[in-house]
Amino acid sequence: MTITALPITAHPAVEGGLQLEVTNISPQTESIVSITLADPSGARLPSYVPGSHLVVQYGSGVNAYSLTGSGNGPTEYTISVLRVEDGAGGSVAMHQLGVGDRVYVSRPRSAFAPASTATHHLLIAAGIGITPVLSHARAAADRGTTSSLIYVYRPGAGAHVEEARDLLGPALTECSDRNSFQKVLAEQLMTQSLGTHLYVCGPVAFMDAVLDQARELGWPPARLHSEAFGAAELDDGEPFTVNLVRSGLKLDVPSGASLLETLEKAGKTIPNMCRKGICGECVLPVLRGTPQHRDLYLTDQEKAENTTMMCCVSRSEDPELELDL
Amino acid sequence: MCSASMPPAAGTGLEPGFRGVICASFGATGDTAGQHTGVQPRHDLRFKAANPEALSELRSVLERSHVGVRLVLAGPPADIRAAAAAAAECGLQQEELTLLSDETAPRVIYCPHCHATTTTVRPAGSEVQCRGCATSLATTDHFSRRMGAYLGYSAHAEEAS
Numbered sequence: 001m002t003i004t005a006l007p008i009t010a011h012p013a014v015e016g017g018l019q020l021e022v023t024n025i026s027p028q029t030e031s032i033v034s035i036t037l038a039d040p041s042g043a044r045l046p047s048y049v050p051g052s053h054l055v056v057q058y059g060s061g062v063n064a065y066s067l068t069g070s071g072n073g074p075t076e077y078t079i080s081v082l083r084v085e086d087g088a089g090g091s092v093a094m095h096q097l098g099v100g101d102r103v104y105v106s107r108p109r110s111a112f113a114p115a116s117t118a119t120h121h122l123l124i125a126a127g128i129g130i131t132p133v134l135s136h137a138r139a140a141a142d143r144g145t146t147s148s149l150i151y152v153y154r155p156g157a158g159a160h161v162e163e164a165r166d167l168l169g170p171a172l173t174e175c176s177d178r179n180s181f182q183k184v185l186a187e188q189l190m191t192q193s194l195g196t197h198l199y200v201c202g203p204v205a206f207m208d209a210v211l212d213q214a215r216e217l218g219w220p221p222a223r224l225h226s227e228a229f230g231a232a233e234l235d236d237g238e239p240f241t242v243n244l245v246r247s248g249l250k251l252d253v254p255s256g257a258s259l260l261e262t263l264e265k266a267g268k269t270i271p272n273m274c275r276k277g278i279c280g281e282c283v284l285p286v287l288r289g290t291p292q293h294r295d296l297y298l299t300d301q302e303k304a305e306n307t308t309m310m311c312c313v314s315r316s317e318d319p320e321l322e323l324d325l
Numbered sequence: 326m327c328s329a330s331m332p333p334a335a336g337t338g339l340e341p342g343f344r345g346v347i348c349a350s351f352g353a354t355g356d357t358a359g360q361h362t363g364v365q366p367r368h369d370l371r372f373k374a375a376n377p378e379a380l381s382e383l384r385s386v387l388e389r390s391h392v393g394v395r396l397v398l399a400g401p402p403a404d405i406r407a408a409a410a411a412a413a414e415c416g417l418q419q420e421e422l423t424l425l426s427d428e429t430a431p432r433v434i435y436c437p438h439c440h441a442t443t444t445t446v447r448p449a450g451s452e453v454q455c456r457g458c459a460t461s462l463a464t465t466d467h468f469s470r471r472m473g474a475y476l477g478y479s480a481h482a483e484e485a486s
Contacts, residue, residue, distance in 0.1 A: 118416075189393075194387055194415050217392075218392065218393030222419070223392065
């Protein structure tokens with residue numbers, strides 16, 4: 001057992017969250033480990049919407065990981081973490097956790113919820129993208145809704161394969177190469193009843209390909225749900241100044257610090273969740289200047305309008321940006 | 326629950342797994358014949374009104390269709406709104422639906438007191454007597470897609486008796 005001391009201060013993304021203890025570590029594959037967290041007193045944890053994620057603090061950084069359970073009255077939270085050697089260090093730190101270690105985590109956050117009117121869920125996952133989709137499959141089974149899953153993984157590198165087989169039986173299609181996946185996907189996209197919604201999680205290029213093909217086959221956006229992960233690492237960016245018109249404040253945002261961090265340091269409370277440009281929570285109104293949009297949340301049209309920006313990742317094209325704050 | 330394995334009902338001539346455009350018209354004014362639906366396969370349905378038989382046939386057609394299908398509804402608002410509500414129950418999304426509405430036809434007013442619906446040709450803001458409970462209903466522009474009707478409310482509820 002390794003004793004990792006809790007960081008002295010909680011990261012803003014996990015503030016108001018929970019302090020949990022690692023109760024189980026179970027390797028899924030050579031590079032993926034499942035980590036189970038529970039309240040040290042054994043208390044029940046907050047329920048969550050299927051497809052939710054948890055923000056976990058490591059050192060001074062935070063990472064978001066999908067919860068794999070159904071979310072219904074949980075006594076423990078389980079996440080699965082893929083070790084990324086050249087990442088920011090979060091996944092490597094997670095892999096060093098041992099039973100008994102304590103971690104700061106956020107409350108579960110929902111950004112990939114099932115459609116309440118769906119009568120069937122078509123789930124599509126690639127690699128570690130299985131995690132939120134497994135949560136959907138479990139919740140669907142609990143609620144008596146049907147689901148089917150297409151799971152793409154490299155032979156020997158698939159996490160949660162046995163659980164998916166037990167849960168879905170013949171409704172699971174496993175694919176290990178692009179051609180067989182394309183064939184299964186096209187066939188499934190053309191044979192779904194009208195109550196079906198589609199959920200996809202995996203690398204961005206994989207999700208784009210699935211969503212493009214679905215749209216080509218007549219699937220409207222309301223039926224398509226996707227969970228972005230592995231948002232590309234962003235560069236430090238150029239320094240700029242923000243003029244907070246209503247507060248009468250001018251702040252310098254240095255290279256390497258986000259606008260959100262700068263505002264928080266100045267005592268502003270900005271609602272936020274993922275801090276990665278995915279969830280859309282930290283949207284701010286822009287009065288003047290052109291934001292450098294680096295988020296995955298705003299539509300192309302919204303970005304072109306330049307009236308809003310996601311302050312967690314986006315910066316400024318101009319030396320100064322005027323905000324309605 | 327929409328099932329793909331259901332055998333085709335006699336007479337509708339729609340093959341299971343249809344993913345083209347379904348055009349349903351209601352009454353004398355509803356006509357989708359002139360509607361261009363592109364190169365996609367097309368299936369036409371004609372109904373006198375959105376009565377239970379018509380809605381049940383529409384449901385059975387939708388239950389044999391697959392995601393990718395589009396529905397065009399033409400006719401008086403009362404009929405196409407009732408059909409749209411039935412289609413939504415089958416899982417059809419708003420974006421998959423086109424309404425061609427004959428705005429001169431009667432509107433349906435929902436009574437929140439007895440849940441009955443009453444048709445009227447009077448404009449929003451006027452009063453109509455509920456055919457269920459005889460309450461004098463003020464009509465509004467507040468429309469429910471699920472009910473396929475406009476909300477009415479007791480017209481003189483706040484006046485001192």
